[in-house]
Amino acid sequence: LVGEAGKSPSEVSRRDEVWTGSAGVISIAGGKLTAYRRMAERVVDQVEAALGRRRTRCRTAAEPLIGGDAAPDAVRGELIRAGAGEADADRRIGLYGAEAPAVGAGPAAEAAWAVVNEGALTLEDYWVRRGGRAWFDPDGGMGALEPAAAAMAPLLGWTAERAAEEIAACQRRREVDMAELAASPVAV
Numbered sequence: 001l002v003g004e005a006g007k008s009p010s011e012v013s014r015r016d017e018v019w020t021g022s023a024g025v026i027s028i029a030g031g032k033l034t035a036y037r038r039m040a041e042r043v044v045d046q047v048e049a050a051l052g053r054r055r056t057r058c059r060t061a062a063e064p065l066i067g068g069d070a071a072p073d074a075v076r077g078e079l080i081r082a083g084a085g086e087a088d089a090d091r092r093i094g095l096y097g098a099e100a101p102a103v104g105a106g107p108a109a110e111a112a113w114a115v116v117n118e119g120a121l122t123l124e125d126y127w128v129r130r131g132g133r134a135w136f137d138p139d140g141g142m143g144a145l146e147p148a149a150a151a152m153a154p155l156l157g158w159t160a161e162r163a164a165e166e167i168a169a170c171q172r173r174r175e176v177d178m179a180e181l182a183a184s185p186v187a188v
Contacts, residue, residue, distance in 0.1 A: 002016075013030070014030065014031065014032050015030055015031065016028055016032075016039050017029055017030050018039075018042055018043060020046070026043055026046050028042075028043050037061060041058045041060070044058070066097070067096050067097025067098045067099040067100070068097045068098070069098055070098030072093050072097075075093050075097070075098055075100055075101065076089045076090065078101050079092060079093070079100060079101060082101065083105075084105060088105065091136075092105070095110075095132065106147065107131065107133065107141075107143075107144035107145075107147045107151075108147040108148060108150060110130070110131045110148070111126045111130075111131070111144075111147075111151045111152050112151045112152070114130040114131065114152075115151075115152055115155045115156060116155065118130055121156065122166060123145065123148060123149050123163075123166035123169070123170055124166070124169060124170050124173065126148055127144065127145065134173075134174065134177075140174050140178075141170075145167045145170050145171070146167060149163040149164075149166050149167050152166075
């Protein structure tokens with residue numbers, strides 16, 4: 001969300017905003033997840049205009065996202081036949097769609113996938129944004145940090161010290177996030 005002085009998150013507009021910074025970088029913020037394709041189309045239109053190119057017709061409206069081209073029930077069945085539990089199969093389908101069987105099971109496999117296929121460069125990137133473990137694992141993903149860091153280290157050339165720093169950074173973030181939650185009034 002684009003912050004507005006004096007407004008709580010529930011009062012802030014969900015409308016997205018696009019702007020061009022002084023260095024010519026086009027940015028977008030705000031909006032709703034359900035409107036991401038329209039938002040992306042607007043940014044691409046601005047990029048084409050900035051480059052002096054003729055606007056091209058958007059082709060993504062009917063294209064599935066990567067992994068979105070298979071029936072979830074078929075992928076679920078494949079995962080369960082391979083030994084995944086129902087909850088794990090559902091989680092992996094939600095994150096990876098048709099690619100779930102190729103990703104593999106567990107934090108180490110997911111973190112390696114995030115590095116090799118999604119461009120993750122930090123443990124936090126996997127833990128928060130790629131695997132969603134920070135928000136959706138019962139322990140906030142704390143148990144995923146060590147195996148994920150161990151899988152990422154050889155792929156990214158991390159030393160043991162760097163892997164430990166990545167883990168510590170995630171643990172600090174978790175502490176800060178939990179402190180902020182504890183300090184926030186909870187709406188019922």
